Ligand SMILES: C[S@@+](CC[C@H](N)C(=O)[O-])C[C@H]1O[C@@H](n2cnc3c(N)ncnc32)[C@H](O)[C@@H]1O
């Protein structure tokens with residue numbers, strides 16, 4: 001039995017399956033359509049900036065839908081290589097390429113071998129494996145050329161988010177942190193690990209776009225080259241996040257070792273830490289603006305969702321790492337949560353930056369310290385609440 005799928009401008013066929021699983025004869029996940037839609041826009045924007053024709057490698061191609069979409073939907077493409085280790089997947093990539101009249105190059109190799117054999121060939125490498133991309137980053141570091149784009153998906157979010165600490169240390173050589181901003185933290189661990197892995201090849205990353213959605217994380221990294229620039233990139237972007245579970249304050253430390261005393265500077269409580277991770281920029285405002293401008297000319301089923309996400313990510317550029325969960329803070333303060341918009345306005349009135357986080361609907365990113373945020377929340381609460389001032393007791397800050 002066959003199943004027909006329509007996404008973007010392509011139609012593909014795959015063997016029927018009961019549920020999305022790595023055990024399916026040929027893997028296809030309809031929930032990743034947004035991932036593929038955003039990839040089409042991001043790679044198109046990259047190609048536009050490059051002003052030359054690009055060679056793309058979709059090295060975990062599955063049914064071929066991703067690579068075929070890149071071939072059909074992205075302008076200025078010189079070639080697309082679709083690779084998979086599964087022989088049945090390769091058969092379907094061949095069928096689906098013909099079905100869409102897309103002249104895709106097809107290989108059946110282990111992704112690491114393919115990257116090693118094609119050093120300096122591709123302008124875009126897309127790594128979309130089952131679970132962790134960690135075993136493939138080293139070969140990507142060897143293979144990628146200056147000015148190329150590395151697109152990485154990770155679906156092992158429980159490791160990156162710190163539900164399980166040991167697998168994160170094993171796969172990403174970093175200590176995770178189970179907090180309200182654990183998804184952003186996970187993106188930072190993945191970017192930090194990639195940056196440190198590439199460094200031995202005197203290559204560094206510039207994060208053009210990073211987001212977490214549903215069950216996966218996705219990074220778009222532009223590759224730079226040169227020993228001095230790599231050293232500088234590590235110095236300016238790798239470090240640690242410290243988090244106080246008591247008063248919810250955070251701080252950053254640049255470097256390869258956690259050296260701050262593990263005591264909260266705000267309340268004296270014990271702090272937890274995460275890292276080494278990427279504490280530099282995760283969003284490139286101009287890149288995202290470019291992607292938004294490209295939206296009207298693309299045929300995407302998830303256009304609305306894509307725009308909403310890109311707008312949130314655009315707002316996050318230039319903001320410091322981590323965000324505050326207003327519900328968590330208010331529950332600690334013993335008051336009901338005021339609307340997010342009002343809190344952001346209050347912070348902005350006081351001269352702080354404030355924006356929403358794409359990771360959490362109740363999250364606010366701000367450069368205000370926790371004490372200022374709590375003061376702002378309290379003042380809005382006092383203006384609007386006439387019933388509970390006497391029962392909440394003294395403010396908790
Ligand atoms: C998550 S699926 C890819 C989905 C596809 N990119 C898409 O958007 O629909 C991962 C694919 O990687 C293939 N694979 C697993 N290990 C591999 C390896 N070492 N080298 C190449 N392909 C591999 C699997 O057969 C599977 O088709």
Ligand SMILES: [Zn+2]
Nearest residue numbers: 244247264267
């Ligand atoms: Zn504290």
